[in-house]
Amino acid sequence: MNRRPLRRCGATAVLSVALLLSACTSGGVRGAAGRGGVGDPLFPALGNGGYQVRHYGLDLDYDVKKQHLDATAELTSEATEDLRSFQLDLQGLRVSDVRVDGADATFSRKGHKLIVRPAEVIGKGERFRTRVAYAGTPQEMKDPDGTTEGWVKTRDGAFVSGEPAGSMTWFPGNNHPADKATYDFTITVPKGYTAVANGELRSRKTAGGRSTFVWHSGRPMASYLATATIGRFEVHTSRGPGGLPLYVAVDPAEAKASKGPLAKLPEILTWESKLFGPYPFSSAGAIVDDTPRRITWMALETQTKPVYAGAPDTVTVVHETAHQWFGDSVTPKTWRDAWLNESFATYAEWLWEEHKGGKTPQQQFDALYDSKDTENWAFPPGDPGTPRNVTGTSVYMRGAMMLQELRNTIGDKAFFAILREWPAKYRYGNADARDFIDFCQEHTDVDLGPLFKDWLYGTGKPKRGD
Numbered sequence: 001m002n003r004r005p006l007r008r009c010g011a012t013a014v015l016s017v018a019l020l021l022s023a024c025t026s027g028g029v030r031g032a033a034g035r036g037g038v039g040d041p042l043f044p045a046l047g048n049g050g051y052q053v054r055h056y057g058l059d060l061d062y063d064v065k066k067q068h069l070d071a072t073a074e075l076t077s078e079a080t081e082d083l084r085s086f087q088l089d090l091q092g093l094r095v096s097d098v099r100v101d102g103a104d105a106t107f108s109r110k111g112h113k114l115i116v117r118p119a120e121v122i123g124k125g126e127r128f129r130t131r132v133a134y135a136g137t138p139q140e141m142k143d144p145d146g147t148t149e150g151w152v153k154t155r156d157g158a159f160v161s162g163e164p165a166g167s168m169t170w171f172p173g174n175n176h177p178a179d180k181a182t183y184d185f186t187i188t189v190p191k192g193y194t195a196v197a198n199g200e201l202r203s204r205k206t207a208g209g210r211s212t213f214v215w216h217s218g219r220p221m222a223s224y225l226a227t228a229t230i231g232r233f234e235v236h237t238s239r240g241p242g243g244l245p246l247y248v249a250v251d252p253a254e255a256k257a258s259k260g261p262l263a264k265l266p267e268i269l270t271w272e273s274k275l276f277g278p279y280p281f282s283s284a285g286a287i288v289d290d291t292p293r294r295i296t297w298m299a300l301e302t303q304t305k306p307v308y309a310g311a312p313d314t315v316t317v318v319h320e321t322a323h324q325w326f327g328d329s330v331t332p333k334t335w336r337d338a339w340l341n342e343s344f345a346t347y348a349e350w351l352w353e354e355h356k357g358g359k360t361p362q363q364q365f366d367a368l369y370d371s372k373d374t375e376n377w378a379f380p381p382g383d384p385g386t387p388r389n390v391t392g393t394s395v396y397m398r399g400a401m402m403l404q405e406l407r408n409t410i411g412d413k414a415f416f417a418i419l420r421e422w423p424a425k426y427r428y429g430n431a432d433a434r435d436f437i438d439f440c441q442e443h444t445d446v447d448l449g450p451l452f453k454d455w456l457y458g459t460g461k462p463k464r465g466d
Contacts, residue, residue: 001163001297001299001300001301001323001341001342001391002297002298002299002300002316002319002320032050032081032082032083032084032085032121033050033083033084033085033086034048034049034050034051034081034083034085034086034087035048035049035050035087036048036049036087036110036113036115037049038176038178038179040176040334040335040336041334041335041336042334042335042336042384042386042387042390043164043165043176043335043387045111045112045113046089046164046165046175046176046335047089047174047175047176047178047179048086048087048088048089048113048174048176049080049081050079050080050081050083050086051077051078051079051080051083051086051122051128051174052077052078052080052174052179052181053075053076053077053173053174053179053181054076054077054078054127054181054182055075055076055181055182055183055184056073056074056075056171056173056181056182056183056184056226057073057074057075057076057183057184057186058071058072058073058171058183058184058185058186058187058228059071059072059073059074059186060170060171060185060186060187060188060195060228061187061188062157062158062187062188062189062195062230063190064156064157064158064189064190064193064230065190067137067153068135068136068137069093069135069136069137069138069151069170070135071133071134071135071170071171072131072132072133072134073130073131073132073134073171073172073173074129074130074131074132075088075129075130075131075132075172075173076127076128076129077127077128077129077130077174078125078126078127078128079122079123079124079125079126079127079128080124081124082121082122082123082124083118083121083122084117084118084121085115085116085117085118086115086116086122087113087114087115087116088113088114088116088130088132088172088173088174089112089113089114089165089167089168089172089173089174089175090112090113090114090132090134090168090171090172090173091112091139091141091150091165091168091169092136092138092139092169093134093135093136093138093169093170094134094135094136095107095109095114095132095133095134095172096133096134096135097131097132097133098114098116098130098131098132098133099130099131100116100118100119100122100128100129100130100131101118101128101129102129103118103119103120104119105117105118105119105130112168114132114172116130132172134172138150138151138158138169138170139151139169140152140153140166140169141165141166141169143164143165143387143388144386144387144388144390145387145388145389145390145391145392146388147295147296147297147391148294148295148296149161149162149163149164149165149166150162150165150166150167150169150170151166151169151170152291152292152295153292154231154289154290154291154292155290156193156230156231156232156251156290157189157193157229157230157231157232158228158229158230158231159229159231159289159291159295159307159309160226160227160228160229160230160307161227161300161302161307162223162224162225162226162227162300162302163224163225163300163391164224164335164387164390165224166224167223167224167226168223170228171226173223174223175223175224176222176223177222177223177224177331177332177333177334177335177430178331178333178334178430179222179223180220180221180222180331180428180429180430181220181221181223182217182218182219182220182221183197183198183199183215183216183217183221183226184214184215184216184217185197185198185199185213185214185215185216185217185228186212186213186214187212187213187214187215187228187230188210188211188212188213189210189211189213189230190209190210190211191206191209191210191211192211192232193211193230193231193232194211194213194230194231194232194233194235194249195211195213195228195229195230196213196215196227196228196229196230196233196247196249196287196305197213197215197217197226197227197228197229198215198217198221198225198226198227198302198303198304198305199215199216199217199218199219199281199282199283199303199304200215200216200217200245200247200282200283201213201214201215201247202214202215202216217303217304218282219280219281219282219303219329219428220428220429221303221328222328222331225300225301225302225303225327225328226302226303227287227302227305227307229249229287229289229307231249231251231289231290232251232252233249233250233251233252233287234249234250234251234252234255235247235248235249235250236248236249236250238266240265240266240269240270240284241266241269241270241273241279244269244279244282244283244284245282245283245284246265246266246283246284246285247283247284247285247305248262248265248285248286248287248288249285249286249287249288249305250262250286250287250288251288251289251290253290254288254289254290254308254310254311255288256311257310257311258288258308258311258312260314261311261312261313261314261316261317262286262288262312262317264314264317265284265285265286265317265321268314268317268318268321268352269284269321271352271355272318272321272322272325272348275348275351275416275419275420276322276325276326276419276420276423277325277420277421277423277424279324279325280324280325280328280329280423280427280428281303281304281324281328281329283304284304284305284321284324285304285305286305286306286307286308286312286317287302287305287306287307287308288307288308288310288311288312289307289308289309289310290310291309291310295309295310297309297391298310298312298316299312299316299319299320300320301320301323301324301327301328301341301345303324303328304324306320306321306323308320314352315349315352315353318348318349318352319345319346319348319349320345321348322344322345322348322349323341323345325344325423326340326341326344326345326423327340327341327342327344327345329423329426329427329428330422330423330426330427330429330430330431331429331430331431332430332431332432333430333431333432334432335387335390336382336383336384336432336433337382337431337432337433338384338390338391338395339381339382339395339399339433339456340431340432340433340436342391342395342396342399342400343381343395343396343399343400343402343403344400344403344419345396346396346397346399346400347361347400347403347404350364350400350404361400361404361407362404362408364400364404365400365401365404365405368397368401369401369464375392375393375394375397376393376394376397376398376401376461377394377398377460377461378392378393378394379392379394379459380394380398380456380457380458380459381394381395381398381399381402381456382433382452382456382457383457398455401455402451402452402455402456405451405455405464405465406418406440406448406451408465409444409446409448409451409465410440410443410444410446410448411444414443414444417443418439418440418443421439422436422439425439433452433456437452451465
């Protein structure tokens with residue numbers, strides 16, 4: 001994600017996220033009750049225990065004029081324990097019916113938790129299908145750091161982004177990065193509008209004044225990376241390196257300013273593939289929307305098609321494309337390790353600037369280190385401490401500086417091997433700081449303990465390496 005300011009902040013309709021900061025339980029349910037929250041150190045109530053989702057089938061019908069959503073979500077999940085009940089994350093919206101394996105299930109609501117009680121206990125290891133029918137006006141939500149996410153209404157549709165929690169404003173699920181699944185989207189909108197989601201467009205049909213777009217995302221994806229952005233877009237399809245399908249949707253108001261940076265996407269994909277290994281997905285692209293002034297951040301790395309809250313510059317396209325390896329294919333196990341996403345994407349920016357004849361990564365490092373700006377040292381990137389720091393400056397800049405210190409310590413050969421082999425080892429999976437530290441240590445005889453202790457977890461300004 002890129003949180004650099006794009007526009008001045010305006011008034012925002014606030015949805016409370018206090019429930020994200022304290023665990024939610026399924027009070028009153030006896031027996032094997034799947035817990036609410038997976039113990040994330042920063043967002044303990046996000047996600048749910050007792051099962052893993054394997055696939056989401058989302059059928060969304062959105063009336064742009066009335067701002068009303070009628071939807072069904074069918075989740076194919078696998079129980080990790082015996083379940084008499086389980087929970088899903090869903091903020092707002094009215095649930096009318098829940099079925100498990102075709103049988104009616106009872107359900108209740110508590111905060112952003114939908115508590116489901118199937119007719120029969122689900123045994124550990126069993127696969128089960130949950131179908132939820134729901135409707136209403138999806139609402140955006142305000143993050144602990146003051147930014148806006150979720151289903152954000154625009155003048156001609158909706159700008160949909162979900163880091164860290166916003167996906168639950170438009171579909172029920174296991175809303176935590178550790179639970180990745182494949183997705184199918186069927187999105188119906190008024191004729192003349194386009195609905196863009198992750199993966200590849202399987203079909204588009206128009207009948208009776210409505211258009212239906214069917215999208216398939218066949219690689220595991222964390223829920224915060226899902227999108228269903230709707231608007232009157234100019235759509236361009238083409239082929240990138242190796243024949244990779246590219247799908248780019250741009251709001252006409254942002255088309256002129258976006259043209260140059262987006263034209264570089266094939267070049268960026270080719271260059272990053274040489275650095276990080278083969279592109280991990282079967283398509284790529286971008287969504288550029290004309291968003292309300294309250295959207296003060298720039299972009300999010302929604303899988304296969306980053307969403308941009310206005311025309312991006314080239315370095316932002318570099319950043320979000322790098323996330324397809326770091327964050328999307330390899331996803332942190334918890335939000336505490338968001339630096340695993342942002343440090344690499346920021347370092348990719350530095351490498352790109354050098355590639356184009358600008359500053360080297362070492363010069364970028366030195367400028368930041370010598371700067372009087374103290375935000376880089378406000379907290380250690382490996383231990384943000386509070387939810388509002390998940391996308392703080394230290395996660396990006398000090399994280400990237402740590403990578404430069406690692407490069408200086410182990411040498412270019414080992415460092416650039418890590419850039420390729422790390423996303424290959426954890427492709428389509430999850431990893432954390434311990435995994436990365438151990439992985440790096442395998443590539444050198446130098447003891448890396450002091451480096452990570454100082455740069456990843458140390459308070460204050462670390463000492464610069466020799």
